Amino acid sequence: MTPGSPVTTDWPAPVARRSVVGTFSVPGSKSLTNRYLVLAALADDESLLRAPLRSRDTLLMAEALRSLGVRVDDVEGDSPEGADWHVVPGDLRGPANVDCGLAGTVMRFLPPVAALADGPVTFDGDPHARKRPMGPVLKALIELGVPVEDADGGPASALPFTVRGQGRVDGGRVEVDASTSSQFVSALLLAGARFSEGVTVVHTGEALPSIPHIDMTVEVLRDAGVVIEVDENDGAWSWTVEPSDIRSLDVMVEPDLSNAAPFLAAAAVTGGEVFMADWPTYTTQPGDQIRDVLERMGATCTLDREGLRVTGPQQLRGIDVDLAEASELTPVVVALCALADGESRIRGVAHIRGHETDRLAALAAEFGALGVDVSETEDGLVIRPRPADQLRGGLFRTYDDHRMAMAAAVVGLRVPGVVIENIATTGKTLPEFDRRWSALVSASAEAH
Ligand SMILES: O=C(O)C1=C[C@@H](OP(=O)(O)O)[C@@H](O)[C@H](O)C1
Numbered sequence: 001m002t003p004g005s006p007v008t009t010d011w012p013a014p015v016a017r018r019s020v021v022g023t024f025s026v027p028g029s030k031s032l033t034n035r036y037l038v039l040a041a042l043a044d045d046e047s048l049l050r051a052p053l054r055s056r057d058t059l060l061m062a063e064a065l066r067s068l069g070v071r072v073d074d075v076e077g078d079s080p081e082g083a084d085w086h087v088v089p090g091d092l093r094g095p096a097n098v099d100c101g102l103a104g105t106v107m108r109f110l111p112p113v114a115a116l117a118d119g120p121v122t123f124d125g126d127p128h129a130r131k132r133p134m135g136p137v138l139k140a141l142i143e144l145g146v147p148v149e150d151a152d153g154g155p156a157s158a159l160p161f162t163v164r165g166q167g168r169v170d171g172g173r174v175e176v177d178a179s180t181s182s183q184f185v186s187a188l189l190l191a192g193a194r195f196s197e198g199v200t201v202v203h204t205g206e207a208l209p210s211i212p213h214i215d216m217t218v219e220v221l222r223d224a225g226v227v228i229e230v231d232e233n234d235g236a237w238s239w240t241v242e243p244s245d246i247r248s249l250d251v252m253v254e255p256d257l258s259n260a261a262p263f264l265a266a267a268a269v270t271g272g273e274v275f276m277a278d279w280p281t282y283t284t285q286p287g288d289q290i291r292d293v294l295e296r297m298g299a300t301c302t303l304d305r306e307g308l309r310v311t312g313p314q315q316l317r318g319i320d321v322d323l324a325e326a327s328e329l330t331p332v333v334v335a336l337c338a339l340a341d342g343e344s345r346i347r348g349v350a351h352i353r354g355h356e357t358d359r360l361a362a363l364a365a366e367f368g369a370l371g372v373d374v375s376e377t378e379d380g381l382v383i384r385p386r387p388a389d390q391l392r393g394g395l396f397r398t399y400d401d402h403r404m405a406m407a408a409a410v411v412g413l414r415v416p417g418v419v420i421e422n423i424a425t426t427g428k429t430l431p432e433f434d435r436r437w438s439a440l441v442s443a444s445a446e447a448h
């Protein structure tokens with residue numbers, strides 16, 4: 001078992017007998033926690049991460065960095081979610097084995113770090129992790145002179161593989177097709193300041209997904225004193241990171257807005273009202289785009305210094321939305337569309353076929369099984385809903401995908417009998433999702 005590795009349990013999703021009304025909170029952002037961990041490991045001095053996310057993906061990241069010679073220690077902090085992390089960089093070294101679980105951030109962000117280590121570092125993960133796209137980032141490392149070998153000693157293009165770190169990377173210019181994942185770009189930028197010549201990454205593919213996640217990488221690097229230039233000319237993207245020291249961090253991790261999305265959706269689909277304190281008024285997290293989606297579907301969102309309040313309408317309306325920048329939101333948006341009035345279309349998310357599972361196929365199959373007409377397009381989905389009382393419950397398969405489970409919980413509020421397969425899979429990014437969800441739904445019943 002890997003840290004936080006789930007125990008399989010099927011879970012009857014709670015039905016909202018009344019509108020969902022209440023307050024909730026979610027722990028820290030996965031994307032920010034794992035970026036901060038990597039930067040802290042590469043920094044000049046000790047760092048403090050306050051209110052970090054402790055979930056399977058971030059525990060795997062911390063464990064992997066420890067295996068490379070970095071100290072990541074629990075220290076007491078103010079967060080109700082548990083201890084802070086004190087990170088002490090060390091000389092990076094192999095031999096080491098990295099378990100990526102199913103975490104894109106671990107499997108993509110760490111090979112360039114391993115390239116800086118002295119000694120071989122072997123990477124593997126869950127069975128499905130071997131199917132997730134890795135080729136472009138590994139090819140880039142090989143082109144930069146880092147041997148990355150598969151089990152037969154040939155150049156690797158997927159998990160499992162071994163990075164033969166030589167203690168240094170020269171760096172320079174490299175082309176990467178990031179059309180299947182923005183994480184290839186983020187990975188090279190995060191470690192690039194430590195390459196002797198820095199790095200210039202040129203995106204060569206078609207559409208570039210998840211641009212806000214690359215902006216997030218650029219922003220955390222700049223905050224750590226790294227000089228980075230971004231060029232965008234008619235879809236031709238490149239980034240140049242100057243070689244430099246990385247300043248140590250003392251950071252408070254923002255709450256994870258993509259994980260907050262299902263809780264906001266709970267109010268939206270039941271005509272209720274929820275409030276989350278500490279929703280940031282400025283953020284690079286693409287999960288923030290859920291506010292716009294909810295507004296366009298007829299909900300009301302009010303954000304001020306106190307936090308975010310979402311009020312659901314009597315009936316949500318369908319939407320035509322491009323989620324290329326915020327594709328993590330797709331499963332929960334499908335759940336909203338399944339309970340809306342009229343057809344919806346989600347565009348720009350072809351690359352989520354390479355997420356935790358083929359999300360387009362999984363969403364079409366599982367919402368289809370509930371009685372919603374969902375069809376796949378080249379880059380998304382078309383959803384033709386039916387009134388909720390004509391939908392049927394049953395086992396909702398989750399394919400080890402935390403966001404499939406969260407989407408099922410949203411639709412389960414209105415459709416009796418939805419049983420979520422392996423609810424513990426939500427522990428990938430949101431520990432105790434089921435407890436938090438039940439607390440909100442049962443508090444709503446009491447509030448009326
Ligand atoms: O850099 C990150 O933290 C992430 C980038 C995105 O990946 P893709 O570009 O592969 O979609 C996103 O979907 C993922 O959940 C987190």
Ligand SMILES: C=C(OP(=O)(O)O)C(=O)O
Binds near residue numbers: 102103355356403429
């Ligand atoms: C795509 C996701 O994760 P990962 O970081 O594993 O790519 C996600 O959390 O929706």
